[in-house]
Amino acid sequence: MTAAAKSSVARDTVVLERTYRAAPDQVFRAWENVEARARWSKPWPEMDLVYDRHEFRVGGKDTYRCGLDGHFNWAAEIQYLDIVRDRRLIYSERMAEEGRPQSAALIAVEFFAKGKETLQVITIDILTLDGSGMLEGYAGSWAPVLDNLGDEFR
Amino acid sequence: MAQGTTTETLTKPHFGTFTIERRYSHKPERVFRAFEDNDAHYRWFVLGEGGWEIDHWKRDFRVGGRDHGEFRPTGHPSTFGNETWHLEIAKGQRIVDAYTMTMDGKPMSHSLATVELFPDGAGGCRLVYTEQGAYYGGEEDVRNRKQGCEDLFGRLDEDLRKHA
Numbered sequence: 001m002t003a004a005a006k007s008s009v010a011r012d013t014v015v016l017e018r019t020y021r022a023a024p025d026q027v028f029r030a031w032e033n034v035e036a037r038a039r040w041s042k043p044w045p046e047m048d049l050v051y052d053r054h055e056f057r058v059g060g061k062d063t064y065r066c067g068l069d070g071h072f073n074w075a076a077e078i079q080y081l082d083i084v085r086d087r088r089l090i091y092s093e094r095m096a097e098e099g100r101p102q103s104a105a106l107i108a109v110e111f112f113a114k115g116k117e118t119l120q121v122i123t124i125d126i127l128t129l130d131g132s133g134m135l136e137g138y139a140g141s142w143a144p145v146l147d148n149l150g151d152e153f154r
Numbered sequence: 155m156a157q158g159t160t161t162e163t164l165t166k167p168h169f170g171t172f173t174i175e176r177r178y179s180h181k182p183e184r185v186f187r188a189f190e191d192n193d194a195h196y197r198w199f200v201l202g203e204g205g206w207e208i209d210h211w212k213r214d215f216r217v218g219g220r221d222h223g224e225f226r227p228t229g230h231p232s233t234f235g236n237e238t239w240h241l242e243i244a245k246g247q248r249i250v251d252a253y254t255m256t257m258d259g260k261p262m263s264h265s266l267a268t269v270e271l272f273p274d275g276a277g278g279c280r281l282v283y284t285e286q287g288a289y290y291g292g293e294e295d296v297r298n299r300k301q302g303c304e305d306l307f308g309r310l311d312e313d314l315r316k317h318a
Contacts, residue, residue, distance in 0.1 A: 008248060009268055013171070013286065059237070077218070079239045081254050081264040082288075088167075090264045090288055092252030094241040104241040104250045106266035108167065108288050123169050125266050125286035127250060129242065 008130050014139045016122040018146050022153035024111040025086045027118045030152045031109065032056050038064070040148040043141060048072065058083055073098050087111060102132040120149075167264075167288035170296035174283040176307055180314050182271035182279045186246045188310055189269070190215055198313040199306060200225070209233065217243050232258050247271055263289045263299065281307065 020027055030036045034054040042049045049066040056062075060080045065072035075096050082090035089109040095102050105126040112119040122142070128134040178185050188194045192213050200211050200223065211223035221238040235256035242250040249269040255262040265287030274280040283303060289295035 007270055007272075007282070008244075009250075009270060009284075011268075011284065011286070013169070077241075079241075079252060081252065082261050090167075092239060092241060092266065094250075101242045104252075104266065106252060106264065106286060106288070108169070108264070110166070123288070125169075125171070127266065127268060129248075129250075 010128045010131075010135045012126055012135055012138065014124045014126060014142075016124070016139065016142055016146060018120050018150065019114065020118050020120060020150055020153055021116070022118055023116065024113050024118045026153060027111055027120055027149075028086045028089075030149060031089060036152055040152055041145055042066070042148070043144045056080065056083070075099075097132075101129050103128045103134050167290055168292045168295070169287070170289055170293060171284070171286040172296060172300040172303075173285075174281075174300065174303055174307060176281055176311075177274055178279045178281060178311060178314055179277065180279055181277055182273055183246045185271055185279045185281060185310075185314065188314060189249060190245075194313065194317065197317075198309040202306070202309050215240060215243070217241070234262075235259070261290060263287050263291075263295060265289075265299075283307065 030040065034051050037054070038049050038051050047066055047068060048070055049064060050072065051062060051064045053061060053063040058080055062078040062080075064076050065074065066076070067073045077094050079092045080089070081092060082088060087110070091107055092105065093107055094104045103126060105124055108123045110121045112121070126135065126138055188198065192215070195213060195215070196211065200208060205228055206225050207228055209224040209226075211221075211225070213221045215221070217240055219240045221240075222236065224233050224235045226233050236253060237256075238251050238253040240249070240251055242248070247270065251267045252265070253267060254264050265285050267285045268283070270282045272280045272282070285299065285303065289299070291298075
């Protein structure tokens, strides 16, 4: 029997929890509103991020581009699978760099009221393709984004 | 109910994953063709052994394409729905889909599904299927889904044998 061919897919499941000083409906709106979303989902202020399409509904699609110095080498496509206002959001996201597919993910965001605050739990099933190297440090790449989201509620 | 949002469910989704591996006595390119060819796919994936009423089914197998259909076990009162988005396709090797299953319009699950095809010996293929998702029926749903997928890949085997 020949040696098993090596998989070109690496996968992981990551759970990210943050508590925000805002009610669930405010946190939900920060995901729903495209201006807010474009602002907080940039990991670094120097990065440029542009939403070309935003259809925040079940079956809707977002597309956005990002990169440095106006060179938008990353393209992303989001497909909304489930939206329950102020409670839950589930979407798939595929990313490509210079047109080459790099990753596909299932992202589930849940909002739980905790007194006057919101516990936000994001569960991500992430696949990285063809040795993209994205997997290592993937959870860490969300940290500045989740920090930025907190800034929306100051 | 606001347009564009699903019916609110009281259940928190359960996150689960499973993997299925099986071998086929056909090359990866041939197995891939059973996904790529609409008629072949309809035979093993949709029709199967019969016992299902298919209300409608549309397949659009390309990156960015969307399949959707509704069906029910014959005589069953509920309608099941499947909506699949193709996120990535590497011809002959890999398919990455995101799909939602519904029952009477309410979500049952949202999953990321990967099919990988590897050469296995002379003229053979190893298929590895991995599903990761949010299931509203808990871990039992995950087990049932795995069983359902195992049945599907069995029907794929029969279809490969019967058709050149």
